[in-house]
Amino acid sequence: MKAFANLRLKIYWPLYVMAIPGIAFLIVFKYIPLAGAVIAFKDYSVFKGIIDSPWVGMKHFETLMQHPDFARVFGNTLMLGFLKLALVFPVPVLLALMINEIRKTALKKGIQTALYIPHFLSWVIVSGIVFDFFSLNGLFNIVLGWLGNEPLLAMQESGYFRPIYVLSSIWRDAGWGTVVYIAAISAIDPQLYESAMMDGASKFRQMRHITFPLLLPTVLVLFLLEIGNFLDLGFDQVYNLITPMTYSVGDILDTYVFRTGIQQAQYSFATAVGLFQSIIGLVMVYIFNRMSKKVSDGGLW
Structure with a gap:
């Protein structure tokens, strides 16, 4: 041995x-x-x-639980985490399946490159683009004007924060998320597609019965990894998009800790919140890993 x-x-x-x-x-x-x-x-x-x-x-954990803003902040974190899993996570899978069906290599690479580029922009730059887009002179209000509506400061409206959060996440990271899925699809045996074509299977049926089932283990593994970061939504994204008028729906644990812990040098309290997030993430990964084993043979362990 x-x-x-x-x-x-x-x-x-x-x-x-x-x-x-x-x-x-x-x-x-x-x-x-x-x-x-x-x-x-x-x-x-x-x-x-x-x-x-x-x-x-457990003093700092008790302080967190008893704080009057905890329920609101924790609820916002859960809501944004759910939206990210339900609306943002599936987009790279769908994009990978669609890109895989493009037969012209030059067009395929061009689309992939165009989708990758936003990922290399920091959230500071992306948030600046978003604020310009939704400003009084931005494209959003220009289109509203064409439709005969009054200008709207969407970034100052609490009702628009969550849709903007989801759309900005998709625009920046969905293309980059396709890298792993496209690599997994490229590893599928071409003979499976040839056999399906001989049996008269259409492109959609090939995608449904060959590509997606063989891609599912990779999707489940990445989903479990995403579950582990369920409460870790990305401080930089939310911090750069949030405004005082949208705290009610956009203030999450990370931004809350930054204001009440880091800026006030309460390092123990900030660490307690981070540990709280990690424990919840670990529990969720364990639960969903058990569930994934019942659905398929995929899983982290």
Whole structure:
């Protein structure tokens, strides 16, 4: 067994070397910071440090639960998380299925590139584009004027925040999300399609009975990973899109912690909220992983 392991190491050593930066990244930025989560149970002081700061137990969690804004903020987080899963997550799957049906290589690559580009823009730039689009002189109000309606400041209206959040998420990240799905589709055996064509299956039936079923395990794995980040909606996106007039529907745990925890140097409270989000994400991943095993053989473990 040891000789076999040494042989694999000699043959595949370039792959192991390529994996070193990724492993180092996970250790430095994901695993080592876990030790700092202990300050969620302490009254952390920068001057005393993590070790000498006094223990306070569940104090910061109780403070979070008893805060008058907690129900509103937590409800907004759940709502936006649900909208992201229900409306944003399926879009890359549909795009990948449609792009796969394009037979002209140049057109296919051109569409893929056009869909990828927004992902490389920061949310600061994207939010600037969104604010310009919905400004008094923006395209949105120009179209409203053509239809005989009065100008509307949509970014200041609470009823428009959630649709704008969903649409901006789709515009920026849906194209990039197709990368994994297109790679999974390209790995499907072409002989399956040839057999289906000989049996008279149309393109839609090939997509329905071959492409999508074979793509489903990949979809389930990525869905489970997305479930783990259910309450982690992306601070930068919401923070750059939200305005004081839309706090009632757009204020989430991340922006709430930034205002009440980070800006006021309440690091223990901010850590407690982050730990609260992580625990809920872990529970949801476990539940949906069990459910996915009943639907198919896919799953994270």
